[in-house]
Amino acid sequence: LHKNNVKLSIIGDMSRFSNKLQEKIAAAESLTAENTGLRLNIAANYGGRWDIGYAAQQLAKQVQAGELSADDIDEHSLAKHISLN
Structure with missing residues (x-):
């Protein structure tokens, strides 16, 4: 490759x-x-629900770390963590 x-x-x-x-x-x-x-x-071992759950976890970690406000979470911030983006 x-x-x-x-x-x-x-x-x-x-x-x-x-x-x-x-x-x-x-x-x-x-x-x-x-x-x-x-x-x-x-x-590999992929599913759409897994992808959404994983993206949500990444956003939650950013909120916990103070890097992101919960009010700033929208479809655009979620899309940044979806696997194919």
């Missing part, structure tokens, strides 16, 4: 995968992160 300038993105709940596989996924994504050719998205 890297030789062909392909950017790899794996989306989904990786927590069910072995640590070794998670490390390999992270390494492959990191290696191809700056590639500008095609983008290959692989949905």
